Amino acid sequence: xxxxxxxxxxxxxxxxxxxxxxxxxxxxxxxxxxxxxxxxxxxxxxxxxxxxxxxxxxxxxxxxxxxxxxxxxxxxxxxxxxxxxxxxxxxxxxxxxxxxxxxxxxxxxxxxxxxxxxxxxxxxxxxxxxxxxxxxxxxxxxxxxxxxxxxxxxxxxxxxxxxxxxxxxxxxxxxxxxxxxxxxxxxxxxxxxxxxxxxxxxxxxxxxxxxxxxxxxxxxxxxxxxxxxxxxxxxxxxxxxxxxxxxxxxxxxxxxxxxxxxxxxxxxxxxxxxxxxxxxxxxxxxxxxxxxxxxxxxxxxxxxxxxxxxxxxxxxxxxxxxxxxxxxxxxxxxxxxxxxxxxxxxxxxxxxxxxxxxxxxxxxxxxxxxxxxxxxxxxxxxxxxxxxxxxxxxxx
Ligand SMILES: [Zn+2]
Numbered sequence: 001x002x003x004x005x006x007x008x009x010x011x012x013x014x015x016x017x018x019x020x021x022x023x024x025x026x027x028x029x030x031x032x033x034x035x036x037x038x039x040x041x042x043x044x045x046x047x048x049x050x051x052x053x054x055x056x057x058x059x060x061x062x063x064x065x066x067x068x069x070x071x072x073x074x075x076x077x078x079x080x081x082x083x084x085x086x087x088x089x090x091x092x093x094x095x096x097x098x099x100x101x102x103x104x105x106x107x108x109x110x111x112x113x114x115x116x117x118x119x120x121x122x123x124x125x126x127x128x129x130x131x132x133x134x135x136x137x138x139x140x141x142x143x144x145x146x147x148x149x150x151x152x153x154x155x156x157x158x159x160x161x162x163x164x165x166x167x168x169x170x171x172x173x174x175x176x177x178x179x180x181x182x183x184x185x186x187x188x189x190x191x192x193x194x195x196x197x198x199x200x201x202x203x204x205x206x207x208x209x210x211x212x213x214x215x216x217x218x219x220x221x222x223x224x225x226x227x228x229x230x231x232x233x234x235x236x237x238x239x240x241x242x243x244x245x246x247x248x249x250x251x252x253x254x255x256x257x258x259x260x261x262x263x264x265x266x267x268x269x270x271x272x273x274x275x276x277x278x279x280x281x282x283x284x285x286x287x288x289x290x291x292x293x294x295x296x297x298x299x300x301x302x303x304x305x306x307x308x309x310x311x312x313x314x315x316x317x318x319x320x321x322x323x324x325x326x327x328x329x330x331x332x333x334x335x336x337x338x339x340x341x342x343x344x345x346x347x348x349x350x351x352x353x354x355x356x357x358x359x360x361x362x363x364x365x366x367x368x369x370x371x372x373x374x375x376x377x378x379x380x381x382x383x384x385x386x387x388x389x390x391x392x393x394x395x396x
Contacts, residue, residue, distance in 0.1 A: 003043065004388065005054035006361070007034035010062035012045075013369050014353040015339040019045065024331035026339075027369070033065075037359040040388040045353055058390055066334060066369050068132025068360030068384055069315035070341025070351045072273050073252050073302035075164075076119040076157075077150040078140045080106030081307045089282065099308050100140070100168045107140035107150070116153050122305060123157050125313045130362030130381040133341070133350045135160035135302075137200060139167030144188045151195035160345050162198035163189070163225065166216045168207050181212045185219035199225040200252075203239035210238030217246040226346060232256045233278065244268035250300065250344040255279065255287045265297045271344045273300040274336070276321040277310035289326040300340035301333060320376035330373045359388035 012033035019028055034051040036044035044052060085099055107115070119136065126134055136158050138150035147165045154161045165184040173180035189199075199220025203213040207230075217227050227246050231239025233253035240261040243251040251265060252273040265272055272292050279286045292299050301318050304310040312318070315337050322333040342351030349358050363382045364371065371380055383391035 002056060003054035004037040004390070005034060005051055005057040006037065006060065006385065006390070007048045007051055007057060008059040008061050008063070009033040009035070009048070009065045011064040011368050012353060013064075013066040013334060013338075014045065015067055015335060016045075016352055016354045019354070024329065026335045027331045035353065035359070035361075037385070037388040040359055042353060042355050042357050042359050045355060058394060060363055060394070062367070063382065064364040064366050064368050064371070066130070066362050066364065067338040067351050067353055068362050068386065069130045069337050070133040070345065070347070071126060071131045071302050071305070071315055072135050072160075072250065072300055072341040072344035073275055073304050074122075074134055074136055074313075075139060075304070075306035076122045076134075076136045077115050077138060077153050078103050078107045078118065078307055079110030079114060081311070085308065086281070086311070101171055103140045103307055104142055104168075104171070108143070108146050112149055112153070115150065116156070119153050119157060122313055126305070126315075127384060127386070128381065129314045129316055129379070130384060131313075131315050132360035132362070132384055132386045133160065133345070133347070134158050135162055135198070135345060137162040137164040138192065139164035142167065142170035144183070144191045147188055148191040148195065151192050155195050159197060161196045162200045162228065163192040163196040163220065164200040164202070165189070165192060166201040166208050166213070168202065177212070181208075181215055184216055189219055189223060193220070193223040193225060196225055198228055200228045200230060202230040203242055204230065204234055204237060206234075210242050213238065213242045214246060217242065217248070221246065228252060228344075232261065236261075240264055240270070243270050249346045252302070252304075253278065253287070254292070255285070257288070257291075262291060262295045262297065265292070266295050269298070271298045271300050271340070273302050273344045274322070274326070275302055275304035275310060276326060277312045277318055278304045280321055280325075281310045281312070286321075286325050289322065289328050293328075293332065298340060298343050299332075299336045300344035301336040302341060302344070316372045316380060317376065320373045323373035324376070330370045333373060334369050359385055361385040363394055
């Protein structure tokens with residue numbers, strides 16, 4: 001296999017505390033750096049002046065390079081959009097979880113080909129903004145057939161596939177929510193588990209209470225699925241405690257937390273995956289990232305890309321929100337969007353530039369990663385290296 005030398009890196013964020021670099025915690029920087037890639041992984045990382053020879057070379061001309069973003073929370077398999085709902089909300093109507101049912105109807109009415117094309121389009125959109133790892137959930141089918149086909153689409157795009165049959169109670173079960181839980185933990189799980197790595201539940205008023213959420217997560221875990229939870233988005237509730245009890249890797253949203261919730265996240269080593277695009281798009285108060293960081297909780301950032309409450313695919317935008325609105329430092333926000341996302345997905349081979357890790361990089365048309373927050377809304381990603389393969393746009 002040919003080796004590739006990527007050189008001319010003005011500033012390389014490694015997220016590797018064991019590398020020589022210093023820089024603002026927790027990201028760690030090397031200046032005037034280079035990497036060598038072989039078999040899709042980093043084979044060497046260090047100063048450009050010390051770089052070994054390789055079969056081919058790519059000179060990035062002094063640009064800043066960061067690990068490819070790891071977007072650990074996205075709902076990309078759906079039909080239609082909800083621009084009208086957004087317009088109404090921005091005119092003063094409050095967001096309710098029931099809006100999901102609008103997308104359920106549109107998703108059921110979509111062909112497999114249309115669902116695949118839409119999800120592929122969104123993954124490509126993410127890639128253009130530097131995301132090289134993405135998690136994709138089901139949750140807009142809510143029948144055995146529609147959930148399974150959503151996961152089959154997701155599995156063509158990522159290994160990080162999440163079964164979210166428990167997004168809301170299917171409309172057919174409005175008068176029998178317990179019957180829907182039986183479906184989600186029975187025949188639907190049977191059809192979906194072979195496609196998925198994760199099980200998730202929307203534990204919230206208007207969706208599933210703590211009792212139902214525990215049953216759903218335990219059924220998924222018994223089938224070998226790893227656990228994540230939509231928790232405490234719209235108000236205080238059982239979500240975080242359920243996540244801690246059920247061995248969840250991540251509790252996502254974490255917008256309304258009690259002190260006991262924060263302690264539970266820390267003590268059970270549950271990653272808090274914050275989704276500021278949802279608060280931005282619903283004009284709601286943001287999660288308190290500083291409180292979580294002060295308590296020693298691992299914080300990830302993700303887009304929550306979905307047609308209802310957060311229709312952004314941009315990790316740089318979420319970094320800018322985290323810095324401006326949640327008072328994370330630029331370094332903390334970048335770490336949470338890369339290494340933090342990897343922790344949220346129980347991955348140690350992405351979100352970091354270290355020998356042996358997957359060679360995933362986002363190359364910035366900027367001298368420093370700080371520009372991701374400093375220049376919000378600007379398309380700074382020149383291209384990505386994904387699995388060791390540079391996009392053609394990077395060769396110039
Ligand atoms: Zn979500």
